[in-house]
Amino acid sequence: MVVPTTRELTLERALSRVRDSFVVVARAGDYELLDAEPWPTPADLGEAGRRVALLAACHPESLGDASFCADHQVRYPCMSGAMANGIGSVEIVEAMGRAGMLGIFGAAGLPIAKTEAAIDRLSRALNDTTPYGFNLIHSPQRTRERGRRHRPVPPPWRTPGRGVGVS
Numbered sequence: 001m002v003v004p005t006t007r008e009l010t011l012e013r014a015l016s017r018v019r020d021s022f023v024v025v026a027r028a029g030d031y032e033l034l035d036a037e038p039w040p041t042p043a044d045l046g047e048a049g050r051r052v053a054l055l056a057a058c059h060p061e062s063l064g065d066a067s068f069c070a071d072h073q074v075r076y077p078c079m080s081g082a083m084a085n086g087i088g089s090v091e092i093v094e095a096m097g098r099a100g101m102l103g104i105f106g107a108a109g110l111p112i113a114k115t116e117a118a119i120d121r122l123s124r125a126l127n128d129t130t131p132y133g134f135n136l137i138h139s140p141q142r143t144r145e146r147g148r149r150h151r152p153v154p155p156p157w158r159t160p161g162r163g164v165g166v167s
């Protein structure tokens, strides 16, 4: 049973257990959450308690469209979008992959050597069955080669139609 001390703490505890179901009980002008397994007895509710709702279990892997997980071979329909200049870093891409999610490395704006190092590191860290991606921004009308560096100007995600982010 979730022991309510404050509403925030009660919600925080329930959110840390999203795979469990709860019964919402109205009592003394406030709401409490009781575990739905086992189903609360009248003694659990007490004289003043009234069941008002069922908060159903939420399985993160069941959110969204199942085809996303099937297409990308991930457990959770969750991805971290690319962020240029390596802000979408090897660390987050690796952590996402290990957690069953899809991480995209932000290669735009980086020297090619850094992108190659990221490819080497991720291909070593994540085996062939763990998916991940690299975002290469293709802006043929705006891109200049300067010292083998890919420079999208301005960033295409700020100016729709000026470039295409390829993940």
Ligand SMILES: Cc1cc2nc3c(=O)[nH]c(=O)nc-3n(C[C@H](O)[C@H](O)[C@H](O)COP(=O)(O)O)c2cc1C
Pocket (backbone or CB within 6 Å): 080, 081, 082, 083, 084, 085, 087, 106, 107, 108, 135, 137, 157, 165, 166
């Ligand atoms: C700092 C920053 C850098 C980004 N760099 C890229 C990028 O290189 N390529 C890209 O396709 N999107 C880029 N984006 C867009 C994000 O990947 C993402 O699509 C966007 O933030 C919307 O996601 P959200 O709805 O979860 O916030 C960038 C966003 C931010 C904030």
